[in-house]
Amino acid sequence: MLSKAEIEQFCEALHEVHPDPKCELIWHTPWELIMAIILSAQSTDKNVNRVTPELFKGVPTPKKAVELGEDGVRPFVKSVNYFNNKTRSIVALAQKLLDEYNGEMPTDFDTLVTLPGIGRKTASVFLNVAYHKPYIGVDTHVFRLAHRLKLCTGKTPAEVQEKLEKIIPEKYKTGFALALVLLGRYICQARKPKCGECPLYTICQADEKEKK
Ligand code: SF4
Structure with a gap:
């Protein structure tokens, strides 16, 4: 698992890539x-x-x-x-x-x-x-990336949510889940992550066999 300093570095890098991540669902009320x-x-x-x-x-x-x-x-x-x-x-x-x-x-x-x-x-x-409340909703992308990127482990989304909400620094919490969803949806995909074009490549600590 990543150390506290590495988690901070990961959050900082993710925030740089997606400083103001938006949910892709369309809604007005x-x-x-x-x-x-x-x-x-x-x-x-x-x-x-x-x-x-x-x-x-x-x-x-x-x-x-x-x-x-x-x-x-x-x-x-x-x-x-x-x-x-x-x-x-x-x-x-x-x-x-x-x-x-x-x-x-x-x-x-x-x-x-x-x-x-x-x-x-x-x-x-x-x-x-x-x-914009600082909750980290764990969908399939967040669950998968929490494990692949060694943020935390957990058997259920609820367990992963509880751990992420403890370890992700307060200042990054609000945008964290949305940013991770975007990373998982477009770059760090389940079967074929696009490591060659990933902006987090230099700090990524996924197992080598996970990288493509
Ligand atoms: S380098 Fe590859 S495994 Fe790591 S976050 Fe990027 S796409 Fe995912």
């Missing part, structure tokens, strides 16, 4: 963002962005989602993986928001994880993207 994040599980952001313009028009608020019910929401998302479960989550979440939160998305982690369809990763990504 907290409700739109949470629907997009729910849809993005096991799907690419590109696929999600293809369906959300119509979804946002047809289901602009939790109230509308409840009025439409699952049968009314499903057609908007049916080209996304696991659309039945995701439709169920969106409508159940909308109902809970109307019943208990005046139709608004809460903004604290402990409340978010009690809502239907929202686990630790979804809550972390939501707070990080919408409010």
Whole structure:
């Protein structure tokens, strides 16, 4: 595993490459963002962005989602993986928001994880993207790169998140997950990392057999 100084160096280098990383999901309101994040599980952001313009028009608020019910929401998302479960989550979440939160998305982690369809990763990504709170949501890229780049180990995304949130210096935390996702998506890909064009090549401590 990297030492504390090496982690600092890695964060600094990643920050230089992506000083202001942006989530690639398109959204305009907290409700739109949470629907997009729910849809993005096991799907690419590109696929999600293809369906959300119509979804946002047809289901602009939790109230509308409840009025439409699952049968009314499903057609908007049916080209996304696991659309039945995701439709169920969106409508159940909308109902809970109307019943208990005046139709608004809460903004604290402990409340978010009690809502239907929202686990630790979804809550972390939501707070990080919408409010720049220093959570490190662990998706497939973050999980993979944490191990490959020797930041930490963990059997589950929750374990990796807990460790990363401890070891990543405060000043780098907010942009960290988004930057690592971009690195994993475009350069440090699972099967064929593009080491030849990687801006982190000189400090990368991945095993040689991992590098291409
Ligand atoms: S040098 Fe290769 S293995 Fe290391 S971060 Fe870059 S792409 Fe990934």
